[in-house]
Amino acid sequence: MAGQSPQNLIVTQEGAVALVQFNRPDVLNALNQALMDDLVAVLEAFDRDDEMRCIILTGNARAFAAGADIREMADATAVQMLQGYRFAQWERIRKVTKPLIAAVTGFALGGGNELAMLCDMIIAGESARFGQPEINLGLIPGAGGTQRLTRAVGKYRAMELILTGRQLTAREAEAAGLVTRVVPDELALDEAKALARDIASRAPVAVRLAKESVLKAFDMHLEGGLDFERKCFYLLFSTENHAEGIAAFQGKRPPHFTGR
Ligand code: CO8
DSSP states (O other): OTTOOOTTEEEEEETTEEEEEEOOGGGTTOBOHHHHHHHHHHHHHHHHOTTOOEEEEEOOSSEEEOSBOHHHHTTOOHHHHHHSSHHHHHHHHHTOOSOEEEEEOSEEETHHHHHHHHSSEEEEETTOEEEOGGGGGTOOOOSSHHHHHHHHHOHHHHHHHHHHOOOEEHHHHHHHTOSSEEEOGGGHHHHHHHHHHHHHTSOHHHHHHHHHHHHHHHHSOHHHHHHHHHHHHHHHTTSHHHHHHHHHHHTTSOOOOOOO
């Protein structure tokens, strides 16, 4: 995919790690439909590519993304919003099977915060600011904010943030459980890449089923989630990666994992 960057994204690859950078700096990477179309296309292509093992989403120093493009939505009617396909794009991102890491510096607001939360891990620079300011527009979050933020930080913090639009600092977000860890801004992308390389070196089928199982904790009651986890666990005993992991442990050597 390298060298074929779509208009609103800068897409690069480093080994088994893909890097997708939002590229609408003049509007703080506001998520218009064209950018979301590009993003879905790129993510689905990487998801199908067996060579790619982990995907990083990032913005720039000022913003990961400052939300949906307000200008694009300004004159929309309720029926246009209902009949548009924009939320289908978010569902397709939710279905990406490879791990997604958000590397966030600057604003992650509204849809930007929702996109970061749709990722599986969030590495935040010190300047990161997370929030759901839709209330200031007479709206509420529409791409999962009321649900994912509440699951991440709990009812009492989520309620305050969504009802007032207050932004969390990176350190507050870390204390609240919204981010994986906080690092100095200049290290955020490197930290995300190091994490991505680590994950990329692991057994791919186990990584995939681990992601799926953790996400089930959001959808299911405990018993259903435990049953799902156990089925995945059984399944992994049939993989070459499991045999390789055991052989490497017994041979006191590092494992070499393939996609099988
Ligand atoms: N949409 C469009 N343009 C934006 C957006 C946005 N979300 N955010 C910033 N911009 C533009 C500004 O209009 C400005 O453009 P211009 O220079 O032409 O005037 C430029 O980016 C720079 O912004 P500011 O001058 O405002 O920069 P400041 O540093 O003064 O302020 C803020 C930064 C605080 C981030 C401020 O820009 C702001 O409040 N932005 C809006 C944030 C917001 O309300 N986000 C939520 C949007 S609604 C949403 O996300 C709902 C999601 C629903 C699901 C998604 C479906 C697709």
